[in-house]
Amino acid sequence: MALRDPHGRRINYLRLSVTDRCNLRCRYCMPAEGLVKVGHDDILSYEELLRIARAAVAIGVEKIRVTGGEPLVRRGIIDFLQRLEAIPGLQRLVLTTNGMLLREMAADLRSAGVESLNISLDSLRPQTFAEITRGGELRRALDGIAAAEAAGFEFIKINVVVMRGVNDDELEEFAALTLDRPYRVRFIEYMPTLAQPGWEATVMPGAEILDRLAKRFPMADEAPEKMAGPARYRRIAGAAGLVGVITPVSCHFCGECNRIRVTSRGIAKSCLFDRGTVDLRPILVSGDDIALGEALRRTVAEKPDRHQLAESNGGQGQIDMARIGG
Numbered sequence: 001m002a003l004r005d006p007h008g009r010r011i012n013y014l015r016l017s018v019t020d021r022c023n024l025r026c027r028y029c030m031p032a033e034g035l036v037k038v039g040h041d042d043i044l045s046y047e048e049l050l051r052i053a054r055a056a057v058a059i060g061v062e063k064i065r066v067t068g069g070e071p072l073v074r075r076g077i078i079d080f081l082q083r084l085e086a087i088p089g090l091q092r093l094v095l096t097t098n099g100m101l102l103r104e105m106a107a108d109l110r111s112a113g114v115e116s117l118n119i120s121l122d123s124l125r126p127q128t129f130a131e132i133t134r135g136g137e138l139r140r141a142l143d144g145i146a147a148a149e150a151a152g153f154e155f156i157k158i159n160v161v162v163m164r165g166v167n168d169d170e171l172e173e174f175a176a177l178t179l180d181r182p183y184r185v186r187f188i189e190y191m192p193t194l195a196q197p198g199w200e201a202t203v204m205p206g207a208e209i210l211d212r213l214a215k216r217f218p219m220a221d222e223a224p225e226k227m228a229g230p231a232r233y234r235r236i237a238g239a240a241g242l243v244g245v246i247t248p249v250s251c252h253f254c255g256e257c258n259r260i261r262v263t264s265r266g267i268a269k270s271c272l273f274d275r276g277t278v279d280l281r282p283i284l285v286s287g288d289d290i291a292l293g294e295a296l297r298r299t300v301a302e303k304p305d306r307h308q309l310a311e312s313n314g315g316q317g318q319i320d321m322a323r324i325g326g
């Protein structure tokens with residue numbers, strides 16, 4: 001029977017963070033010095049992550065998105081993904097990455113059974129890219145995307161966090177990438193996850209982004225994909241790919257929320273912004289996988305109907321994106 005939360009939403013999607021480490025330090029996600037490192041013993045083993053994934057599938061999860069930190073920096077990730085993909089009942093295994101290691105790993109990800117990739121890319125200009133990521137090399141990210149295509153990943157989703165005054169002058173250039181490539185370029189509203197007074201000035205609302213693009217390109221709405229996340233898409237006339245917006249700040253897409261999250265430290269979260277959490281570690285130690293499923297059901301039962309970002313959390317700095325995985 002389908003898994004539903006108390007608000008009647010069907011929950012079939014788990015975002016599983018496998019590490020909080022990262023090879024970049026994006027300004028909107030991490031402090032300059034990085035996060036206080038969690039010891040290897042505090043991070044769940046692959047065996048434990050697999051038990052959680054199996055328990056989740058047993059209660060109704062059909063799609064798992066592996067995330068981080070940066071998931072590709074964890075050693076042994078390919079073998080783990082292969083085992084994850086083999087879980088009976090799991091329909092879709094997908095992954096979000098910053099692309100830095102795709103040049104070396106894209107082909108193995110494909111063979112491991114990862115169905116599609118979401119790749120973060122916030123600028124097409126080397127200097128802006130380096131500023132946002134605090135030292136990242138644009139060439140590596142672009143080579144990573146090319147390697148993913150060469151490995152057979154077809155509909156690559158490109159995540160662009162739009163920040164007014166930082167990269168909002170590149171919207172049209174990003175949208176133009178979809179003209180002859182089948183990318184899904186998604187413009188994401190910057191979320192105030194780190195303490196930042198005056199964060200509102202940095203957010204460019206999705207509606208404004210679409211208005212800007214409509215001035216330059218003729219576009220039509222596209223139907224959402226199955227088991228999809230929060231992006232809403234349009235297609236520029238004649239384009240191979242799609243442009244989309246993800247609007248966590250200006251527009252509540254919470255009414256269609258379909259997901260729960262588990263961090264690499266074994267904390268199940270009912271909502272990206274909510275502090276209602278269930279610690280899975282004591283249950284993992286007990287070895288009782290039925291209880292693990294029950295704990296995940298409790299997480300679903302605690303899902304709020306929507307986030308309170310605009311009302312309460314904004315600029316307070318309590319959302320640890322790199323640990324939660326977005």
Ligand SMILES: Nc1nc2c(ncn2[C@@H]2O[C@H](COP(=O)(O)OP(=O)(O)OP(=O)(O)O)[C@@H](O)[C@H]2O)c(=O)[nH]1
Nearest residue numbers: 096118157159188228229230231246248259272326
């Ligand atoms: N507010 C909110 N933001 C989310 C949620 N899920 C993803 N996001 C944000 O959306 C952006 C893109 O996330 P991705 O990891 O690419 O995943 P997605 O777009 O949800 O995934 P698919 O639709 O499965 O491709 C990130 O900035 C996430 O933090 C959510 O449930 N709530």
Ligand SMILES: C[S@@+](CC[C@H](N)C(=O)[O-])C[C@H]1O[C@@H](n2cnc3c(N)ncnc32)[C@H](O)[C@@H]1O
Nearest residue numbers: 028029069070097098120159190191321325326
């Ligand atoms: C936390 S990252 C983890 C996966 C991987 N390291 C990556 O960057 O794709 C997942 C997504 O969250 C997004 N994200 C992180 N902090 C954000 C913020 N403050 N506002 C909007 N999106 C954010 C990133 O751009 C990325 O697309």
Ligand code: SF4
Nearest residue numbers: 022025026029069098
């Ligand atoms: S957004 Fe992704 S790549 Fe950037 S610091 Fe956060 S985890 Fe790392």
Ligand code: SF4
Nearest residue numbers: 254257271272306307
């Ligand atoms: S903010 Fe929370 S309730 Fe809203 S879509 Fe995201 S996870 Fe779901």
